[in-house]
Amino acid sequence: MDNAAPRFSSVAAGAALELRGVTRLFGALAALTDVTITVRPGERRAVLGSNGAGKTTLFNCVTGDFPPSSGTIRFFGEDITHFPPYERIRRGLRRTYQISALFPGLSVRDNVYLACRGVSRGRFSVLRPGTNDALMHATEALIQAVHLTSVREQRVAELAHGQQRQLEIALALAGAPRFILFDEPAAGLSPTERRELIEILTSLPAHIGYIIIEHDMDVALRVVESVTMMHNGRVFKEGLPHEIEADPEVQELYLGAGHE
Numbered sequence: 001m002d003n004a005a006p007r008f009s010s011v012a013a014g015a016a017l018e019l020r021g022v023t024r025l026f027g028a029l030a031a032l033t034d035v036t037i038t039v040r041p042g043e044r045r046a047v048l049g050s051n052g053a054g055k056t057t058l059f060n061c062v063t064g065d066f067p068p069s070s071g072t073i074r075f076f077g078e079d080i081t082h083f084p085p086y087e088r089i090r091r092g093l094r095r096t097y098q099i100s101a102l103f104p105g106l107s108v109r110d111n112v113y114l115a116c117r118g119v120s121r122g123r124f125s126v127l128r129p130g131t132n133d134a135l136m137h138a139t140e141a142l143i144q145a146v147h148l149t150s151v152r153e154q155r156v157a158e159l160a161h162g163q164q165r166q167l168e169i170a171l172a173l174a175g176a177p178r179f180i181l182f183d184e185p186a187a188g189l190s191p192t193e194r195r196e197l198i199e200i201l202t203s204l205p206a207h208i209g210y211i212i213i214e215h216d217m218d219v220a221l222r223v224v225e226s227v228t229m230m231h232n233g234r235v236f237k238e239g240l241p242h243e244i245e246a247d248p249e250v251q252e253l254y255l256g257a258g259h260e
């Protein structure tokens with residue numbers, strides 16, 4: 001990234017995602033306070049911070065699971081602050097969860113097929129072979145994108161943990177997303193599975209931006225171009241991966257605190 005460019009500017013023009021002054025209260029507790037973050041189209045951003053920093057609440061505000069108490073959220077210029085979650089999904093916003101949302105008794109292919117079908121909003125039908133072919137084609141492409149072709153007929157319950165996480169990424173990719181929120185995709189992965197995850201994330205189409213919450217700095221800093229560090233519900237620092245990694249305050253607050 002060009003250091004001279006306005007990297008983390010407050011200029012909203014053309015932003016994929018813009019949070020402005022977002023606060024989220026739970027009773028007397030402020031889980032987020034006055035959070036302003038701007039992410040450009042295609043930008044990949046890590047959100048780091050210790051437990052309770054407000055990372056998951058940030059995702060919940062963006063997806064509409066827990067709307068902000070105040071502040072605004074814009075998605076590709078449109079004010080979505082008060083939209084229900086499905087309206088955000090319709091506009092190309094996706095999310096993965098820490099807790100699996102897969103169908104364990106179905107095959108990899110059927111899970112992806114159902115996700116593609118679900119987001120196609122009735123445009124595809126099993127009674128119309130032409131359109132169903134397109135759906136099958138999309139299914140195979142997504143399975144390939146997450147490196148699961150060799151296990152596509154296997155039931156999800158038989159997959160390794162890392163393969164299940166890869167499948168979750170395939171589901172998030174269904175229906176031409178423009179922006180994805182990844183919630184700790186490396187959690188519980190082996191070193192080999194982590195390398196595979198890095199490969200998958202860095203190979204995603206360039207127009208798809210994302211925010212990744214990830215405690216594993218080795219993964220997070222390799223798959224993003226910018227980092228937002230949070231602390232106590234506020235944006236504490238923003239920077240390039242190498243700047244954040246070398247920042248003494250970040251090390252004191254996060255890395256030096258014995259974080260995984």
Ligand SMILES: Nc1ncnc2c1ncn2[C@@H]1O[C@H](COP(=O)(O)OP(=O)(O)OP(=O)(O)O)[C@@H](O)[C@H]1O
Pocket residue numbers: 026029030031049050051052053054055056057058
């Ligand atoms: N539904 C809720 N009801 C009440 N308090 C909540 C709720 N969700 C989050 N909080 C509180 O808001 C604060 C921020 O929590 P959040 O889960 O967003 O942090 P986090 O950075 O994602 O932490 P972790 O890394 O542990 O997942 C915490 O003090 C948490 O207890």
